[in-house]
Amino acid sequence: MQYAENILGTIGNTPLVKLNKVTEGIDALVLAKVESFNPGNSAKDRMATKMIADAEADGRLKPGxxxxxGTSGNTGMGLALVAIIKGYKLICVISDKQSKEKMDILRAVGAKVVVCPTDVEPTDPRSYYSVxxxxxxxxxxxxxxxQYDNPSxxxxxxxxxxxxxxxxxxxxITHFVVxxxxxxxxxxxxKYLKEKNPKIKIWGIDTYGSVFKKYHETGIFDENEIYSYITEGIGEDILPKNVDFSLIxxxxxxxxxxxxxxxxKIALEEGIFAGNSAGAVVKGLLQLKEHFKPEDVVVALFHDSGSRYVGKMYNDDWMRERGFLEVEVTKAEDVIKDHIEKPLIVARTEExxxxxxxxxxxxKISQIPVMDITGFVGSLDESDLFQSYVNDTKTADRPIREIMGKPYPVVQLGTTIxxxxxxFSRENDAVLIDLGNGKHHIITKYDIIGSIK
Known part of the structure; x- marks a missing residue:
């Protein structure tokens, strides 16, 4: 009979799968190392097992x-599997930008999950490093x-x-991309591949908001490069000891x-339900295609499973809210389609x-149309109110007609973007669109900016 003594025995030996459609235009054989075949659905199962085994061996981790x-979710899952089998308790500290699925999965396998804010410095006591x-x-x-500094x-x-x-x-293999x-x-x-063949090229995929690329190229740790980003599992605002830049x-x-x-696209065109970093890797491959020749063998590693991102990258509403879905925007009504059903908030001249x-x-709006019995006759925005207050601190008790600006222009359905x-101008911060039947909606600069792809 062939069977594993426990689930840890199924870690590793994940398949290489040829990529066909998503890598069109790349003159090389491109193979994906699909790590979601591990029992915890990610590459992190491998290092979780190794780190625990080494900690047990030297006494850092004791029975019970x-x-x-601190984890983005996948390392936590790998640690959880080992903890279950070996009888340890587990506390995972995770940042609030990680998907709800990751948090729910960790709790499902017995981990206690502590959530910390993303947009804080690594040294902040609230950061998931500090916690x-x-x-x-x-x-x-x-x-x-x-895991950042643990050599295991x-x-x-x-x-x-x-x-x-x-x-x-x-x-x-001639190139490895991850x-x-x-x-x-x-x-x-x-390290292993270059020992076998020093000519193998190693490419790292980084994200905007991370310090890796510039540090590798210049040796400068530029804090101006650090800002919040959405992509999960790659990029850092620190330099982990495990990143050996000399090998990259x-x-x-x-x-x-x-x-x-x-x-x-990986799911739709290759049938591989992969995680967020796999998408970054494929786009990175396309950006690097001039480095590949027809005889090359390029291996890209797909870290985890798409099951971790069902509520994010695989959710149309989530993608649409961030402007990530390719939707054609040509008319005035297109830029407000997500909130066109909301009633128009107005003020009256005598209020x-x-x-x-x-x-x-x-x-939570910055401008508001003003009406009287004849229709739209004026407007108010934050700058009007601020300037009026500077000139007269009793502005709040005055009727709106005394400080209102010009009415917003009105356009019809079908007007081009x-x-x-x-x-829009310095004097005009919004436009009204006539929806018919006496209904109107407001278009702001934010709506126009949000439609830019």
Whole structure:
């Protein structure tokens, strides 16, 4: 009989799959190492097992102990599988930008999940780096994994994933391409492959908002490069010890939109239900295509499964809200289609300014049309109100007609975006669209900007 002693025995030996449609235009054989075939559905199962085994061996992790780690979700899943089999407790500290699916899955396999804000400095006590360290200090008989600086992370891929790729390609691999986060995957695999053949090129996929590409090219850690981004699993605002830049030949950066769009394309065109970083990798491959020749064998690693992103990249509403769906926008009504059913918020000429301020605050709007019995006769916006207050602190008690500006222009259904855009100026912050039957809706500069692809 053939069977594994437990689920950990099924980790590794994931397949290489030829990519056909999403890599059209690349003159090389492109193969994906599909790591979602691991039991925890990601490449992180490999290093989770290795890190725990090494910690047990040198006494850092003791029987009945608590494992604590800051994770984007996949490492947590790998640690959870090992914790279940070996009888450990697990606390996963995760940033709030990670998908709800990742958090729910971690809880389902017994992990305690602590959620921290994304948009804080790594040294901020609220960051998931800081919270992880604090919990490890406060929790008796605990071990802080620290996958970013833990050498067992890279060693796992040096011992397992690298040799698998070499054997599966019969040593014919010429390029390896992968998203870079903790650095363990790229560094471990690169070390093994370059020992076998120093001519193999290693490319890292980075994201905008991350420091890797510029640091690799200049040696400068530029804090101006750090800002919030959507893509999960790759990029960092720190330099993990596991990233061995000497083994990496180059980086290319991929936008959040391209990563999300190509994640869906992989599923639709290749039948591979892969995660967000796989989309970034495929777009990165296309950006690097001039580096590949027809005789080359390019291996790209797909870190995880699309099941982690059902509520995000695979959700039309989520994609549409961020402008990631390719929707043709040509007419005035197209830019407001997502909220065209909402009623128009207006003010009346004889109302007090305080009433308009309260309405703008309640509905979180910056401008408001003003009406009387004849129709639209004026407008109010934040700048009008601010200037009036500077001139007269009792502005709030005055009637709106005394400080209102000119009425907004009105356009008809079918008016082109180009024509609407020309109506905006320093003096005019909005346009009204006539929907018929006495109904109108407002188009703001924000709506126009949001339609730009």
């Amino acid at each position: 102990g608590t494992i604590i780690e 992880s360290k604090r919990l490890a200090e406060e929790t008796p008989n605990s071990w802080y994994v620290n 992370n890279a060693i796992a891929h040096y011992e397992q994933t690298g040799p698998e790729i070499w054997e599966q390609t019969e040593g014919k 998203g870079v986060g903790t650095g363990g995957t790229i560094s471990g695999i690169a 030949d180059g980086f290319t950066k991929v936008t959040d939109k391209d990563a999300a769009v190509y994640t869906r 007090l300014v305080s009433h308009a301020i309260e309405r703008m605050r309640k509905y 180009e024509a609407v855009s020309k109506l």
